[in-house]
Amino acid sequence: MRIRPYNFFAGPAALPLEVIERAQAELSDFKGIGMSLMEISHRSKEYEEIHDETQQLFKELLQLPEEYKVLFLQGGASTQFSMIPMNFLVPGKIANYVMTGAWAEKAILEARKIGDVFISASGEANNYVEIPSLEDIQVYPQTAAYLHITSNETIAGTQFHSFPRIKNVPLIADMSSDILSRPLDVSQFALIYAGAQKNLGPSGVTVVLLREEIVRNIPENLPVMLKYDTFTKHNSLYNTPPVYSIYIVNLVLKWIKQHGGLVSLEKRNAEKAKLIYDAIDQSGGFYTGMVKLNSRSLMNITFKVHDDELEKLFLQQSKANHFIGLEGHRSVGHLRASTYNAVPYEACKALTDFMIDFQKRYG
Structure with missing residues (x-):
């Protein structure tokens, strides 16, 4: 399958x-x-x-x-x-x-x-x-x-x-x-x-x-x-x-x-984004968010790995683990996870787990 x-x-x-x-x-x-x-x-x-x-x-x-x-x-x-x-x-x-x-x-x-x-x-x-x-x-x-x-x-x-x-x-x-x-x-x-x-x-x-x-x-x-x-x-x-x-x-x-309308979606979107932002913020500088806290999007999460070569490896291994679309826009590079309404919580949890595991292996 x-x-x-x-x-x-x-x-x-x-x-x-x-x-x-x-x-x-x-x-x-x-x-x-x-x-x-x-x-x-x-x-x-x-x-x-x-x-x-x-x-x-x-x-x-x-x-x-x-x-x-x-x-x-x-x-x-x-x-x-x-x-x-x-x-x-x-x-x-x-x-x-x-x-x-x-x-x-x-x-x-x-x-x-x-x-x-x-x-x-x-x-x-x-x-x-x-x-x-x-x-x-x-x-x-x-x-x-x-x-x-x-x-x-x-x-x-x-x-x-x-x-x-x-x-x-x-x-x-x-x-x-x-x-x-x-x-x-x-x-x-x-x-x-x-x-x-x-x-x-x-x-x-x-x-x-x-x-x-x-x-x-x-x-x-x-x-x-x-x-x-x-x-x-x-x-x-x-x-x-x-x-x-x-x-x-x-x-x-x-x-x-x-699925409960916009109030329910807002709550779920915040929970999804928090998973990924927490992985970034609690990484001790291994990952860095690219936006100030007061302006962070709940739809498009931009971040980078502290080392460019490791970032390339992150993308290679993420693709091998069935994550797609994590490349940042060509004008800015680095990484971006778009967590729109239809992206399930499970996908964001899986990405968070991958990020934490990647840091353990290469941090």
Whole structure:
């Protein structure tokens, strides 16, 4: 029997095994219709039920206020980097961004192609090992189009643990790597977006949660597929949506609900991360965390071994022991364990045991 690896990839990332097995069972014959969901019209009754149910599951799990819409878009979070300023950065206004690392930087570079950008706070001076404090975020409400944050930086391994509140300034967040990992007061945000392939499902769909009022004054001259109101008016069915990806998201949301919702997931995610952080912190310097304690992510744990050659050996032996995805991002190197919702506690315990054993053998 083939061993299922311990999957710590940063994205596309682990999916719940129950979800994969359910999808497998329904792959060729979806609910007795004799065809796969991938083969039928997105206007069909069978798909529309999936579409509407997935939106309702988001609303239920996040307790979305009535004025919020759930949209399904394509193009990943990277397309949102452009869509946001195209829709909301109007002449005479300035887009405000908190610079927390590589993904925030990509969003900023796209916004600068559209209009004026102000860096409200930055962690660049300390090499992004810490999220800027909320008190250090500078925004001038009279000129601000919006304030944009990246809630979790997958490369650096940093995470916002609370969010800024600036009166009369819409808050927009890229939550691609930590959406649905904890309870959230969505009313703080005008718009949240997330590529699915880390915590929601497979790549192919991007979820956008937005307060309806923000789409009232979108410029008319934008391409139709780059306007948020195209999707709000047509229930994300203006063109063919990524049907199968949305179906898998639907199954993931049901899995989250069955496992106690976001309160339960937050507790489990904290327990999983603590296992690995404790192995790092109690190693006497054999392992070193790469992020300051107050900014550590519960989704992406970045660390290194004190000796580069030993670190290479760690990766070799970890692969031989069925751990995959532990290489750090190519831009920073070292090690990274991504512990998203679908990564089981047992995988994190196994990694912790391996880390402790490796230190005993080579420390």
